[in-house]
Amino acid sequence: MRSELRLPVIIGILNVTADSFSDGGRYLDPRAAVEKGRALVSEGADIVEVGAESSNPDGARVDASEEVGRLEPVVAALKGEGVRVSVDTRKARVMRRALALGADMLNDVTGLRDPAAVKAVRDSDVPVVVMFARNRGPRAEKTARRGDTALEEAGAFFEERLASLKAAGIPPCRLILDPGMGFFLGGTPEPSLAVLRGLATLRRFGRPLCVSTSRKSFIGAVLGRPVGARGAGTLATELWAWLHGAEYIRTHEPGPLRDAARMLAAIRASSR
16 A cells, blocks of 8 residues: 555546446437536546447447547537546547547557557557456457456556557557456456456556446446446445555546545545
């Protein structure tokens, strides 16, 4: 546990999708999406992350044109109001458009493995979240996988990605590492729990860590809770991640996380 408690950078999740596992279809209307983005900021989000294609195992593929069409009015409106915006996408064309709209961050759940994506972001200066996942395609998978090797696999992935991206012209100082969670690691809770338990070891790469456990399948499996009843389990995992090295926490509910983190920081400060 870190001796100094800096508040985490909270990334509020805004899905402009039809089929995200938690809130698919609720924010496809740009007006509803912009209003939700404002609400996330008022609740404590430092960054609003807009995603227009679901990566859940049952999500439908969305082509780049439709993805851009969903993103453009939302990103433009939020940026116009001074909101810091991240865009969650794996497609080079969408990345280029997001950057043109002024995106402050990009998040690629495929870990910038597409050479076209590397080329799209190489000449910008925005940070990019590089996520580890065990699935081979762009969707998470429900396949049961070993838990005891998950952390080692994540470390090997980050070592390779940092070296490869540096060679391709993207310096490590622009990269944020996300070890993946839930179905990105496996269809049972064990891989996610193992990665959280050993999360601090990933700080050896000297790059910020981003963790997104919010409402994930492994929380539901451990607690026996449906998606809408995973708030307490989510908060517990988010605080664990923050206390063990995550500087960025990506969440559906910024308010509880912000309040809990502030209280823990206040307790730590009072003991000095």
